[in-house]
Amino acid sequence: xxxxxxxxxxxxxxxxxxxxxxxxxxxxxxxxxxxxxxxxxxxxxxxxxxxxxxxxxxxxxxxxxxxxxxxxxxxxxxxxxxxxxxxxxxxxxxxxxxxxxxxxxxxxxxxxxxxxxxxxxxxxxxxxxxxxxxxxxxxxxxxxxxxxxxxxxxxxxxxxxxxxxxxxxxxxxxxxxxxxxxxxxxxxxxxxxxxxxxxxxxxxxxxxxxxxx
Amino acid sequence: xxxxxxxxxxxxxxxxxxxxxxxxxxxxxxxxxxxxxxxxxxxxxxxxxxxxxxxxxxxxxxxxxxxxxxxxxxxxxxxxxxxxxxxxxxxxxxxxxxxxxxxxxxxxxxxxxxxxxxxxxxxxxxxxxxxxxxxxxxxxxxxxxxxxxxxxxxxxxxxxxxxxxxxxxxxxxxxxxxxxxxxxxxxxxxxxxxxxxxxxxxxx
Numbered sequence: 001x002x003x004x005x006x007x008x009x010x011x012x013x014x015x016x017x018x019x020x021x022x023x024x025x026x027x028x029x030x031x032x033x034x035x036x037x038x039x040x041x042x043x044x045x046x047x048x049x050x051x052x053x054x055x056x057x058x059x060x061x062x063x064x065x066x067x068x069x070x071x072x073x074x075x076x077x078x079x080x081x082x083x084x085x086x087x088x089x090x091x092x093x094x095x096x097x098x099x100x101x102x103x104x105x106x107x108x109x110x111x112x113x114x115x116x117x118x119x120x121x122x123x124x125x126x127x128x129x130x131x132x133x134x135x136x137x138x139x140x141x142x143x144x145x146x147x148x149x150x151x152x153x154x155x156x157x158x159x160x161x162x163x164x165x166x167x168x169x170x171x172x173x174x175x176x177x178x179x180x181x182x183x184x185x186x187x188x189x190x191x192x193x194x195x196x197x198x199x200x201x202x203x204x205x206x207x208x209x210x211x212x213x
Numbered sequence: 214x215x216x217x218x219x220x221x222x223x224x225x226x227x228x229x230x231x232x233x234x235x236x237x238x239x240x241x242x243x244x245x246x247x248x249x250x251x252x253x254x255x256x257x258x259x260x261x262x263x264x265x266x267x268x269x270x271x272x273x274x275x276x277x278x279x280x281x282x283x284x285x286x287x288x289x290x291x292x293x294x295x296x297x298x299x300x301x302x303x304x305x306x307x308x309x310x311x312x313x314x315x316x317x318x319x320x321x322x323x324x325x326x327x328x329x330x331x332x333x334x335x336x337x338x339x340x341x342x343x344x345x346x347x348x349x350x351x352x353x354x355x356x357x358x359x360x361x362x363x364x365x366x367x368x369x370x371x372x373x374x375x376x377x378x379x380x381x382x383x384x385x386x387x388x389x390x391x392x393x394x395x396x397x398x399x400x401x402x403x404x405x406x407x408x409x410x411x412x413x414x415x416x417x
Contacts, residue, residue, distance in 0.1 A: 049370045057269035061255040069248040
């Protein structure tokens with residue numbers, strides 16, 4: 001006998017199974033009394049739940065609607081349109097991606113600029129990117145003790161250090177910043193979804209019914 | 214020849230407009246249009262909140278809150294989602310809030326099942342009492358479910374939504390719908406199975 005299909009009984013009963021899976025469940029049910037029993041029990045529960053009527057104390061639709069319309073509050077004219085925040089929200093990661101790609105391209109260009117030779121426009125465009133802001137003089141100062149102590153080797157190391165500071169570290173910092181921005185956006189998305197989905201309530205929080213008067 | 218009603222939700226007095234038109238008008242501030250939407254969606258929404266809350270007073274509170282929220286949020290509603298599902302989602306949350314807040318005052322006859330419809334009139338008083346007891350048992354069992362599972366169960370059993378519609382309404386995965394439904398039904402069977410066996414024995 002094939003494996004029991006108990007985990008599919010609910011979906012089968014709800015008409016949510018199609019194709020091969022449905023055929024498989026039907027074939028199994030035809031030959032398995034235990035699963036048929038399960039199906040019967042599920043059907044009975046469903047039928048009983050559905051046969052339970054609504055309370056008669058609930059107001060009629062007409063009365064309810066009329067009462068509610070009279071109590072509707074004023075709505076501010078500048079009610080937020082759903083489209084704009086949604087669109088802006090989804091443009092954020094595109095912006096982050098765009099910024100990252102641009103930065104990567106510029107770094108690539110900077111590396112190639114050695115090969116491209118003295119093309120002034122490339123150098124000009126890259127001028128702002130080069131970490132001159134940090135000040136080469138400051139870097140010289142920082143590297144000076146090593147240079148003095150280590151002589152020739154120290155000078156070589158200082159050159160490496162400067163190159164690292166100017167290139168790789170900046171690149172690393174930029175990648176980290178992009179990653180941080182993206183993660184913040186993801187966290188924001190998660191928070192929004194959590195806010196929108198059903199707010200969980202412990203069953204213990206269900207109201208205790210007071211017997212009054 | 215008997216005349217059968219065309220469908221369950223009878224058209225309201227002014228329902229000459231399509232729902233989309235009513236939504237647009239209500240979004241622009243037309244209260245009458247919103248009233249018509251309330252009228253047509255009341256049966257569904259009250260069904261959701263009543264099954265979620267388990268008593269009429271809380272359900273009425275929750276339904277009012279749900280429609281008020283819907284009115285305030287309507288300008289942000291995207292017509293590409295069915296209005297019914299959008300309302301059900303608001304209704305589920307309003308019901309949970311109403312449960313959290315607790316009842317204003319619950320009179321004795323609002324105890325779950327205490328004031329259910331008389332039921333089949335051919336039943337004698339003893340049978341009727343028994344039926345009420347069973348109803349109360351079911352309602353308490355449903356109320357005893359965790360809210361997340363209860364919402365899925367209510368939307369499936371009482372509102373007849375498909376798994377996909379439930380997933381969209383509650384913004385969860387279809388797999389989650391299935392597991393919550395499975396859990397809810399399992400718990401209900403555990404609690405109600407003795408009754409089923411009893412009623413089967415009665416039938417024999």
